[in-house]
Structures are given as structure tokens and as C-alpha cells.
Amino acid sequence: MSSLFRPKHNTLARVSLAIGAAGAVGTLGALMGYARSPYARHMQDPIEQPLQFDHRHHTRDEGIDCRYCHSTVDKSPHAGIPQTQLCLNCHSQVWNKSPLLEPVRQSFFENKPMEWRQVNRVPDFVYFNHAIHVNKGVGCVTCHGRVDQMAAVEKANTLTMGWCLECHRNPGPNLRPVEEVTNMEWQPEGDPVETGRVLAERNEVHTRVSCTTCHR
């Protein structure tokens, strides 16, 4: 009786072992790749809102500063989504009959808040504070991307802990003069490294990387 396994089976065994190992590594790699992909991070995924609010129009065409609507960004942990009344500051006069703005008028007259869908979200155990970042010269665009070019707002950065720490370990490249924080197009003049160093000193930036800086 011939043996059950022939010499060729050695090769087969080796190849299947290699395929198995490669498969395991590949699966792991694929999963890690997936976790880092824009899809898994919910990036490049414009969120449809209950109202077709267009940032392009308001910031570029009308030149409204971010802080007109997001008015608590420099004094509160939350940037603040505008109250309905704020929309009507203008829209009681401008486009006050537009059917597009019906949800706003409805909210105002029925005293029912608008329900916006969150775009940039950090987990509940992360206590991000807008005020300190804005007051130390981190621009809106640094984290939120070119909102002035988005028809519907989408997440522009991964917002992972690694991404946060990158800046907290070396804040210089992301700093700008405090008065330029809402400028979407600001670029450092001259040597960016030196500019960052000077700004960090002027704005008294002391980034921290202890857990409780964000997790409490």
C-alpha cells in the first residue's frame, strides 16, 4: 500500500502554511487598513441635514465670520449650534418667504428646536474644549477643513486620539495668530517652524498629553 502522503505533499503543506500565514497577516492588515480608511472614520461623507444649509454661501458669498453663528466657540467647550432666532436675525428680512427656510420658521413659531445631525463627533469620554484651542490660535480649518467649500458639511479629519496627540506633542505647525483663527486661507509667512515657535510663545501655548487632559 502506498503511503498516504507523497513528497509533493510537502510542497503543498508549505504553500498552504504560507498562504495561511499570509492570510492571517493580510486579514489583520486589511482590518487595520480598514479602521484607518476614510469610510471607517466616517470621513468624506457629507451629512444630509434637515435643512439645506450651505456654508459656502454664508461664509464666502456673504463673508459672515464663523463666530457670528458659532458664537460660544471662544468661551465654552462647545462651539455652539446657532439658536433658531439667530437664523431669523437675517431671514426675517432676507428670503423670508423662501420655502427652503420653512423648517426654520416652523421651529421658531412652534418653539420646537431644529434637530441637526452631528458631523464631527468624539466619544462621550472625550472632553474636547473649543475655547482653549481657539484662544491659543488653533484655526477652525485645522480640524474642520475647508467648511467654506462644503455644500454639506463632512468630517475632514480622522479625530482619532493619535491625530490629537500629533498636535499636542508638536503644536507649532497648527498655530496661527489668534485674530486669524476663522480665516480659512491663512498661511504662515516665512519659515513655518519658526513661526510656529514664535506663536506658541506669544499665545502661551502649553499643550498637555496627560490622560485627564481629555478623559475625565
Next chain:
Amino acid sequence: MSSHEEKPPAASGSVPSPRLRLPVLASAPPPESASQGGARKVWRSIEDKARSSAASLLGEFPPGASELDGVNRRSFIQLLGGTLALAGASGCRKPPEKIVPYVRRPAEVTPGNPLHFATAYALEGYATGLLATSYEGRPTKIEGNPQHPDSLGGAGTFDQSLVLGLYDEDRAKQIRHKGQPVAWITLQATLLDLVKNAPDGGSRIRFLSGPTTSPLVAELRQAIATKLPKAKFTSFSAVADDGAFEGTQLLFGRPLESRYDLAAASVMLSLDADILGSGPGYLKHARQFAARREPGATMNRLYVAEPVYTITGTMADHRKRVRAGDIPALLFAVVSELATRPGFGDLAKLASLAGAAGADKVDRKWAAAVARDLEKNKGKGLVVAGRRQPGYVHAVVAALNFALDNVGKTVSFAEPSLLDPVQGPAPLAKLAEDIAAGQVDVLVMTGYNPVYGAPADLNLGQLIARVPTSIYLGLYEDETASASKTFIPAAHVLESWADARGTDGVITLTQPLIAPLWGGLSETELLAAFLGDSHLGSHGLLKRSWSSKGKLLPGGAGGPFDFESTWEKWLADGFVAGSATEPASGLAVNHDALSASVAQAVSKAPRTEGLEIAFAPDPKVFDGRFANNPWLQELPDPITKATWDNAAYVSQATATALGFETGDVAVLEVRGRTVEAPVMIVPGHANDAITLNLGYGRTSLESIARGIGANAGAVRSSDAFWFERGVKASKSTRSHTFALTQDHWSMSPDGRDIPPPAVTGTLKEIEDHHSAFNEELEGRRGVPTTIQQPWDYSKEQYKWGMAIDLNKCTGCNACVMACQSENNIPVVGKEQVIHGREMHWIRIDRYFSGEVDEAEIVNQPLGCVHCETAPCDYVCPVNATVHSDEGLNEMAYNRCIGTRYCSNNCPYKVRRFNFLDYHPAVPAASQLGMNPDVTVRSRGVMEKCTYCVQRIERTRINTRIEKRAIKDGELQTACEQTCPSEAIVFGSLNDPSSRVSKAHNDERRYDLLHEVGTRPRTAYLVRVRNLNPELA
């Protein structure tokens, strides 16, 4: 037994054990060295005291702590499998969360930043100034108002628990009239008809309120009296302090309230008075008392005589356990000793009554020593009697204070702020009599639950059912609600406008934080309905009242009175500055009249011997009004460390005599009425006496309060409101399991000897720099020898640290409650507490020392001490607990995988593990009260004190935006903020001028478990007893 047998059985019959013993502190023989202080052995429970050093007590995780209830490991894995399968089915993308902005944002609200409003809570009529924190309109935390001139910035457990009480889903939500829901507007018409059709000037209408000092209520009462001149107003409180007012009535011919200034008192004698732990003004008293506890020439001395340990008793320098009924005898012993001294001739007449009062039966030596000490500190002493004591005792105490020249210095008398000073059993018995005689047609009850609080002999519940129209305004569908025909849900303190006076008479305003959640009404709105004014609401009523009266107040007098701006200022402050009332002047004691009436009272006082039962307001639920508050129910009692229960407290000797052990259920019989109560042996209790706390054994519809504990009211009589003798106690066949936390979190779970964690010394030992005590203390601080190179934190901007002064801590639990509220700490329930799973981040270890029945107490609050070389750090496999650059021991919840290694390795046992997911059980309404700055922890996560890191970070951010450093005292942890006696200080140790740095350099400083080498950031300052040399 012959004498030689008493020698130790020497097996070899030769030399004693040759083994050398190491000089371990705790193994020093305790009784002889008891007065030596530092080496004195301390114990937490009678079992703890009795155990041999090798025997194991409750481990860190006691039996059952790690088991899922009713689920073993195998079935748990089965469950786990099922859960995973279900989890897979729902593994789709999470829908985006909603952001819901305001429609119209109120101008003062910045979403994400809390607002603080000054408000007040009047528990026994007297207001405590409070600050309420509100996030976007949701009150989340109550703290003391530091600017309030009367309560001085502390807040007690009851005040802080209001936040949870507000959101209680059990609160009544519907007005009902004869079983049918009815609208308020309809009821208003009915009430107006009542007034219109009332015969004989309203002589058949009665109003029964709780204790109140409210000027607005006084005004409404007057207005009602003009319409119904014969209607009667009465107050009732189940914990009424009638004795004090009857005493002043006896002495001065009119009831006056007593005010104490502990800041001016060097020697104090408390006769059954818990001045530091409960009753009006206790927050102020605690702060004033603690301020005089610094060792040195100005340090005060406190003598306490009481039947059962109270918070005041734990602070005593000398404590005498005396039955409530023997307190008069002790008082007369003091009086008769003083009467023999020159200059105290006035007291001779009172002293002649000493024999009749039984002064020979008490410890005359103790009383004499106290008397001489009081004499030495003439004008700087203070004698106080408690609410259990009858009027004549209060009268004699007042006369004593007059004789000692203390009046006007440490004690003063003033016209009472309470609208009805006497509010105990007497006026209620009169009302009951009237109802029984059919003289009452309308009864309007606005005070807390009179049916439950009334003594059993009045049968108030049955009587009220007989009244044709009975109206009750209450927070809950309680015992009184079910007896009343009409029930109106009350608005919570945080939902309504009100005013009240502080103990010094200062007018304090209560402003609401939120509109009534379930449409409750305030007391003033109900009273105004009788005048047709209730449409004004409590706000309108209050403003109307003060806009006319305000002119008369300081700030309003002279010049044009701008009410609106003055009002805004009052609301912002929370009180009307300068509105305190002056004490009465020109008072004198007529000794002839006094001794005549005291002689009469003494002769009438019951002379019965036998077992005594005394009642007390409960430190957790007070008179029952907080019984539905889980925070309070789970708060360990300051003395017994019992949660979720009351018990019949007895001394060891009495328990032995009666054949009881802790956990037996006793049947207590008083005048034929019985109550079943579990027995608990409490160190330091008077013999032949039982103490039963009020507020338990509820039968109402409150889901948490119902069915817990024993109802003391069932054996209470109106003529023996506070104590009574001749109780029969027999053993029932049942037994009871207490949820006691006293042996949980032992720092020597394996029974090894550790140096006493809480250290007490005498003033003499502390002041003598070369005393053995100080030398030993020296060995418990400083840099420990260690092989590790400690991290250098001195270059950091801040180095956070804490110091707790055991000499100031009264063990009142305010810090535990503050921590619970600030840090979203869950309540776990009685069963879980029995398993050792309570979650409080800060616990108060209450240590006894000495013999059981004569035990002394020292309290030690203990949260995470933030060791610089923390044993928990090394063992965490996932780096969930690490150190910050400033030395905080941080806990990253989202990293924690729940191995519990850190807790195993923690020598202080301050880490708490979420064995179950305790938060899904929190009702939706209570979730509104959570602090949004703190993560809500889930199952399988370890947690512990963070030094309120959310407050550190918020303050850091605010100050960094302003480009400045955090000032000392600007940043307070929750426990520090609330502490009535300022025992806790927090700050940066890198700032040599900070309060915490000074405390760390104090000569009384020591480190807990210093020998372990953990370099804790929380330091302790030893407790000092200022002993009277005559008694030492």
C-alpha cells in the same frame, strides 16, 4: 478556680517565648497606652476589635463580591455567547447623533458653561444659603453659598441631596380631589367658596404647616386672618425643639430662641445636644468650632453627655454616656458643684433641687470637673441642651449660662424667627382633640407628613379621615396623602420661590432653578388661593411682598428705593445683607420664680426606672422626608456605618443583659404598642437604653422608602415625645441582615498589623516637641526609603495635593454626598452594599478606640491619596491608570479592562469597581441631574477619586485663556467646597504659600501607611484631644 491556674499555660514550663518581637506600633498593648495617643489601637467594629491579628476579616472583595448574582461562571459564559451573537446582528453603522440647539437662547446661558444661582433650603424653618449649579437649565449640584452670613458656605447632606430629590420620579404629579383628578383652577374656586361660606369667622378652619420662618408665609397668614379671623394656624414637626422654647418661656415669660457663638467659646458642655451635626445652625457651629481646634492656647474643649454617639459626641474631648432621662441629674450635679464656688450664690436655690433630680446617681467627679472648668472660663464657656430635653432643663441651662456670664458672649436670646416656636406634640394634640370633638371642618396641611410624624397615641390618620375637607400639599403620595380627601403635589425647593430666615434672622431667598417638572404648587401659592391671589405664583407673591416691605430693610432705608435693582442684588447674593435680627436685651433671671417652677417640673418628671427608649432624627432620612432619596439611604450612618436601615441601638452591656446580638430582631413594647426593630450593638451607647431613629418603616407609595426599617413613631407618645422608660424588649424569632460598610475596604484585609490609620494625641503630647508621640509621628512622614528614583514634580506649574485635618473632621458625610453628586457615582442598593460593592469614592472610616462601651471615635475621610509611587500603576496591564505630569493618579476608563489588579494592589483600598452596570437603572429624569463634565462609567470599569480633575481642567482652561495662574483657593474639590468644618484643603504643593503646603508642613502631619513608601499626596493632620487634667 485557683490562682495558679490563671498563669499562662507554659508548655515547657520554663522561659517565655525566646522569639524577639519587632517593635510594631499596633502590637503595643492598647489599654495602658491609651492615653499615650499615637500607639493607641483603633478598630472599626466589634468583630474587628475581637479578631486576633492573624485571623482574616472581610477581604477586599468579600465572599460573593465577585459573583454575578445567581449566575455562576459557566452560565455566565453561556450568557456571554448569546450576547455576542446578538451584538453581531446589530453591527451596522451607528446613526449620527442629533444636536439640538435652543430656539431662543436665554441671554445668560452659554451652552457648556454652568451657571450658579444663589438659593436656599429651610429644613427646620431656618434657611441654609446654597449655590446651585445649572447646566442649560438643569440643576446638577448643590453647594454652600460662601457669602451667606449665617451658614458660612458649608452644605450638609440633606441640602446636597435636593438635586436627586428634585428629579425623583416617585413625586406626586396629579392634584386629586376625593379620588378624582382635578384641575388647579377648579380647586381654586372651591377654596374661595370655602372662605366665602365659612361660618363664624372661620373658627372651623385649621392650617397645619411645618416649621417656618418665612416672612411671606407670615404675611399670607395675616391676610387670611383678616378674612377668617377665627381660623387657627399651627405648626408641627416630628423633631420639634420645643424644650428650648418652653425653657425660655419659663425663664423670661416668653419664648425666645437661643443663638450660639462657638467662635467665642473656649469650654463647651453639650447635654444631649448635637450642635455640630444637626439642628438649626449646625453648619455654622461646625465651622466656628473647627476654627478653634488649632492646638495651642486658644484651642477649645468640648464636653458631651449623651445617650448615643452623635457627630458632636465624636468630637468631644470628654464624653459621658448618659441616658436621655439622666441628663437633668447630670446638669444638677454641675449646678450644685458650681453653687459651692464663690460668686455663684444665685444658683443655691437651683442646687437645692439636685437631690430631687437624682444628681447623686451620676458621676459627680466628672460633673465637678466640668463645673470647675466652666468656672475657670467664665464668659468664655457655653452650656447647651438638646432637643430631647424638657423645658425645665433648658431653663436651668440658660440660668447656668447667665451665672457663668456667658450670655451676650457665647449665647444670646432673641425673639423667635419661627412663626410658631412651639410645634411639637402639644399643639398637635390640641388639634387632634378639636377634630375628635368635631370642631374642625377644614384642615389645610402644608407641613411634611403629619400623619406619619405624629405620635401614635394621637391616631391622627384616622382623625383626619373624619374631617369633612382635608387638604394636603406634599411632595409624595405619602401617609398623610392617603388620609386626606384632597391632595396637591408640592413644588420642590428648586422649583419655587420662597423666603426664610437664617438662625441669626438674616432674610434668605430661595429662587427656583427649574419650572415645576410635574406641576407642583408651593405652600405660598396654596395659602394665596384662600385670598384669590394664587394666580400671582410664588414669584409674584414674593416680589409683591418685598416691594412693599423692602423699604424697611437696611439698604432700602433713606433715599429713593429702587426695588428692581435691590431685588436683583438680593437674588444674586441669595440673602438681604444686614437683615439679621438683634438679640433681646435686658434679660435677667428671677431665681426664686425659676427654682419654684423647676422644682415643680422636677417633682412631676417621671421617676420610672427600667429600660429607656429615646428617639432621634436620622442622619440619613431625618424625620422621613428624605426616605425616598437613594443617595441618602446609601450614605453610611456617621456612627454605625449602616446603610438602608435604622435599628434599635443598644450598648454591649445592655445587649448582653437582654440576650441580644446584632442582627436579632427585637419586639419593643411601650404602653401596649409594639414595633419590631433589628438590634444593633453600638459602642459608646448608654446602658439600659435603646435609641431608635425616626423616619423609617414607611407605608407610603414611595418606592424606595416603603418597607425599609422600623417605624419609631409607632411607639412614640405625645406626652413622652423624645424618650420614655419602661420599655419591654423581647426577642422575636426573626433575624435581620444589615448592610454595614464599617468593615469594608479594610487596609489590612489579610489581618496583618498596620500602624493605626487614624492617629489621636493629646494636646500635651502635641505641644511637647520631644514627646514619644511626636517622635513616633516623625517616623510617619517625610521621604520614605525606596529603591525607586522618585519623579521630580517640583518643576511643574502645579503639584496637586490635599490635606485632611482629623481634628476638624466631624464625620458628617457632607463630603461623601458632594463627591457622589459631582462625580455621577451610582447607588447600588442594599444587597450590593452587603456584597461590598458600594461605589463612594470617598469613604469616612470611623475608628473606635478603647473598650466597646466607653469607645472613643475618630473619623478619617479617605479617597484616593494619589500616591506618587502608586502601587496601582505597576500592575495595570493596559496602562489604564497612570500619572499625569502634575502627579495626579489618573484613571482612563475607556482603557480599563476590569482586571481589578489595581484595586488588589492598592494599600488604601480606595478603588471602586463597577460589578454591574448601575446606571441603566437611573430613571430618565434623574439623568438630567448628572454632571456632564464627568464620564458615566459602565460595567467592568474601575473608578476612584480623581481630585475632581474636571474642576482642575475647567479652571486651568479658564485661567490659561486669561493668561494667568490658578490662585490658591480658586479651585476647590467638591469635598473641600462643601466641608462645614473646613477640614479638607486642596491646592498646589509647589506654591509654598498655599493652604495645602502649610498643612503639609504642619507638625501634626502624617502620611497614611507611610511605611509602604507610596508618597501619598493626601496628608493627614492628627486628631488632638484637649483633655482636662482633672479627668485625664
